[in-house]
Amino acid sequence: MKPDLSLRVNQVLDEYIQTARIIGPRMILLQVLRGSSVIVSRILADASWPEVAGTLAGPDDKVLVLTSTEAQQKRLYQRLQAFLYAVP
Numbered sequence: 001m002k003p004d005l006s007l008r009v010n011q012v013l014d015e016y017i018q019t020a021r022i023i024g025p026r027m028i029l030l031q032v033l034r035g036s037s038v039i040v041s042r043i044l045a046d047a048s049w050p051e052v053a054g055t056l057a058g059p060d061d062k063v064l065v066l067t068s069t070e071a072q073q074k075r076l077y078q079r080l081q082a083f084l085y086a087v088p
Contacts, residue, residue, distance in 0.1 A: 012043045013083050020080040023064075026053075026073050028080070030063040037063050051076035 017040060019031040032040045041057035044065060051072040056064040067073040 006047075009043055009047045010083075012040055013080070016040050017080070017084065020077060020084065022073065022077055025070055026067045028065045028067070028073060028077055030065060030080075032061055032063055034061045037061055049076070049079075051079070 016032045016036040017030050018033065021029055021031075023029045030040065037057040037060055041055040041063045044052055044063070045055045051067050052065060053068045053072075054066045056066070058064070065076065067076055
């Protein structure tokens with residue numbers, strides 16, 4: 001991952017993602033700030049995280065993140081949860 005992209009990923013997670021929840025095998029649904037689904041989807045897709053197989057932006061405030069395996073789904077979910085609940 002490019003250094004500047006890493007900063008952008010952290011900023012997106014911090015500013016736009018509100019919740020992350022597992023919705024089925026190899027799928028995580030993100031609730032994001034209204035109007036930010038496309039940017040969140042694009043940043044996560046460009047981040048080159050090994051767990052992310054793809055993303056799909058909803059029209060407004062949801063992003064579906066797909067993983068190739070359930071193990072990757074679990075790692076990604078933990079990664080997102082750890083970041084979302086980290087105390088600065």
